[in-house]
Amino acid sequence: MAKKTIHDLELSGKRVLVRVDFNVPLEEKDGEMVITDDTRIRMTLPTIQALMEKGARIILCSHLGRPKGQRDPKQSLKPVAAALGALIGKTVGFAESCVGAETKAAAEALQNGEVLLLENVRFEAGEEKNDAELAKQFAELAEVFVNDAFGSAHRAHSSTAGVASYLPAVSGLLMEKELAYLHDELENPARPFVVILGGAKVSDKIEVINRLLEKADTIIIGGGMAYTFRKLVQGITLGKSLYKPEWEPIAQAALDKAKARGVNLLIPVDALITDSFDFDTKQLGVTRYTGVNEDIPEGWEGVDIGPESVKLFAEAVAGAKTVIWNGPMGVFEIKEAAKGTFDIAEVVAANSGATTIIGGGDSVKAVKKAKLADKMTFISTGGGASLELLEGKVLPGVAVLLDK
Ligand code: AMP
Numbered sequence: 520m521a522k523k524t525i526h527d528l529e530l531s532g533k534r535v536l537v538r539v540d541f542n543v544p545l546e547e548k549d550g551e552m553v554i555t556d557d558t559r560i561r562m563t564l565p566t567i568q569a570l571m572e573k574g575a576r577i578i579l580c581s582h583l584g585r586p587k588g589q590r591d592p593k594q595s596l597k598p599v600a601a602a603l604g605a606l607i608g609k610t611v612g613f614a615e616s617c618v619g620a621e622t623k624a625a626a627e628a629l630q631n632g633e634v635l636l637l638e639n640v641r642f643e644a645g646e647e648k649n650d651a652e653l654a655k656q657f658a659e660l661a662e663v664f665v666n667d668a669f670g671s672a673h674r675a676h677s678s679t680a681g682v683a684s685y686l687p688a689v690s691g692l693l694m695e696k697e698l699a700y701l702h703d704e705l706e707n708p709a710r711p712f713v714v715i716l717g718g719a720k721v722s723d724k725i726e727v728i729n730r731l732l733e734k735a736d737t738i739i740i741g742g743g744m745a746y747t748f749r750k751l752v753q754g755i756t757l758g759k760s761l762y763k764p765e766w767e768p769i770a771q772a773a774l775d776k777a778k779a780r781g782v783n784l785l786i787p788v789d790a791l792i793t794d795s796f797d798f799d800t801k802q803l804g805v806t807r808y809t810g811v812n813e814d815i816p817e818g819w820e821g822v823d824i825g826p827e828s829v830k831l832f833a834e835a836v837a838g839a840k841t842v843i844w845n846g847p848m849g850v851f852e853i854k855e856a857a858k859g860t861f862d863i864a865e866v867v868a869a870n871s872g873a874t875t876i877i878g879g880g881d882s883v884k885a886v887k888k889a890k891l892a893d894k895m896t897f898i899s900t901g902g903g904a905s906l907e908l909l910e911g912k913v914l915p916g917v918a919v920l921l922d923k
Contacts, residue, residue, distance in 0.1 A: 520702050521923035523689040525566065525665055531574035532631055536661035537691060538678050538916075539563045540668040540900065541581035541599045541636075552598050559670075560603055562900055566667045566691035567607060567634065576629035578660055579603075580617055580637040580678050582671065588644030600636045611636050617643060617678075618656040626660040640678040647676050654681030667691025669698075672916030673904040683919035690920050693900065698917065700876050700897040701843075701908045709840035709874060710736055715832070715863065717742030717846030718881070721766035724846065725773065726910040731843075732776050737783040737835045741824050741848035741859065746815075748774070748786045758792065758815035785835060788812055789825030791849065791856060796820050801853045823849025824859035833866040842867055845878035845909065851885050860885045868894035879905030 525535075543559050545552045554560075563579075570577050584594040600613040612629075614622040617637040625635055640646045645653035654677040658664070664686040666672065671679050672694070682688075690698070705712075714735040718724055721744040731738060740748055743761035747770040750757055777784035788811045795804030808825045815821055824832075828848075836842055844867055848859035860882075867875050868891040877886050879899040886892050899905045907914060 520698050520917070522695070522698065522917065523921040523923050524695050525569060525573070525689055525691060527923070528663060528687065528689055530570065530663065533575055533663055534578060534626055534629065534661040535570060535575045535663045535665055536578045536580060536657060536682065536686070537566065537570070537665040538668045538671070538682075539566075539579055539581050539691075540670040541579070541596060542583050542670070543599060545583075545593070545598065547593070552593060552595070554598055554602050557602055557606075559900065560599060560606060562693050563667055563691070564606060566665070566693060567603075569692060570665075571607070571609075571632045571634070574631035576626075576631060577634045578626050578629070578637065579634065580640050580657070581668065582641040582646070582678070583639050584641070586639060586641050588641065588646070590642045594639055596636060596639050603634070603636065607634070609634065614638060618653065618660075623660060640676075643677070645677055647674075649675045649681045650677050651681060651684070653677040655685055657682040658685035661686060664688040665691045666916050666920060667693045668916065669694050669899070670901040670904055672901070672914040673907045673912070675915035679916040680919050688920050690917075694917070696897070697899055697901060698908075701878060701899055701905055704841070704874060704876065705734055705843065708734065711839050712841040713737045713739065713835050713839035715739045715741070715836070715842065715844040715867070717744070717848045717860070719743040719761060721747050721763075721769050725769050727845065727906060728773050729776070730909065730911040732773065732780060732782055735782055737785060737839075738777065739785045739832050739835060741787055741828070741832070741863070742846050745787050745824075746821055752786060753788075753812045755812060756814040756817070757821070758817055758819040760790075760815055760821040783835070785831060787824040787828035788831060789827045790815065790821035791823035791825055791859070792819045792821050794819050796822060796850070798850070798852070803853060803855050806855060822853070822856040829859060829862045829866070832863060836863075836866045836870055839870060839873045841874045841876075842870065843876040843878050843909075844882050845880060845906065847881045847885055851881065857885075861889045864889040864891050878909055
């Protein structure tokens with residue numbers, strides 16, 4: 520997916536509108552909104568710093584939260600301007616609105632290497648509708664559009680896609696990296712290529728399973744969605760574990776496809792089960808591990824993979840040259856049910872000879888919680904966007920970028 524990047528255009532003296540993902544978590548402290556995790560800001564630094572070095576005049580825009588077209592001071596990007604300024608060692612200007620005469624004047628007053636951050640694009644009602652008029656107003660601020668907001672690239676909004684109808688559009692460096700690891704690398708992976716998929720529902724992940732069945736040597740399935748596969752393959756009873764009859768034909772089709780293509784499809788052979796499970800209070804009742812291929816009794820529920828499953832999966836991962844992981848192995852938000860997910864994180868981290876890619880969402884949280892982030896080759900910043908890319912979908916915010 521060769522897309523032009525900021526390195527392919529002459530940007531000195533040019534006003535460049537950069538869509539970033541500054542959707543940072545905020546917390547109110549003493550009447551002020553405080554950023555509690557600045558990872559998303561840090562991830563954009565390579566692009567911003569490269570643009571500064573090129574002498575571009577940098578106009579940053581982003582969404583934050585879900586203000587639904589209304590101004591909401593609690594979802595203002597203003598605190599991000601100060602935080603970014605501290606990171607780049609330079610004052611970052613702030614425009615109280617993302618469009619309008621004052622904002623245009625501020626953009627036009629920028630000197631080479633200067634940075635201006637615009638207010639939340641979702642304060643505008645047109646943003647999420649990909650309103651063409653709003654997109655035109657964004658375009659009037661600049662001469663070039665750069666999309667570095669991978670996490671929003673699956674959305675066709677005015678600031679992620681629409682604006683590119685009116686300006687030459689190229690990829691930022693974070694976007695380039697995301698596409699390289701979550702797309703290009705998987706087109707022609709070093710083999711064996713092992714895919715680990717977890718999460719709750721078969722229906723949510725089936726498109727990813729289908730697409731990766733065409734690329735992978737081994738697919739490991741864990742999490743809530745594994746139980747449907749276990750019923751079909753091992754013939755065990757599932758108690759009240761996650762399962763829906765309508766998932767059966769979907770899982771069966773995946774099993775058939777794996778067989779036809781010679782893909783090794785691995786599923787758990789044991790589970791941590793509990794007799795009561797309250798997600799809201801993060802409480803489990805009595806717990807125990809089942810034996811290998813043992814029935815899950817009536818009234819009991821599988822909440823994590825067991826040690827024999829970890830052993831089985833670890834063997835496959837240890838021999839891999841490329842690993843991609845998306846989705847937890849169990850209800851990792853509850854400490855007692857997080858072991859399987861953390862064990863898999865360790866197993867992936869231990870394979871230092873492989874390209875290891877953490878493909879977004881909850882597996883990213885798990886890897887960070889396990890303090891193993893620096894042991895992975897690449898950790899995606901996208902949740903929904905990663906999943907859609909892995910499904911083989913074309914992301915609107917990527918489609919609009921100029922081809923190399
Ligand atoms: P997803 O968003 O599809 O990746 O699913 C992530 C969610 O799946 C997490 O919130 C997990 O708690 C949940 N999950 C994983 N394993 C199970 C399980 N065995 N039973 C119920 N929920 C699970």
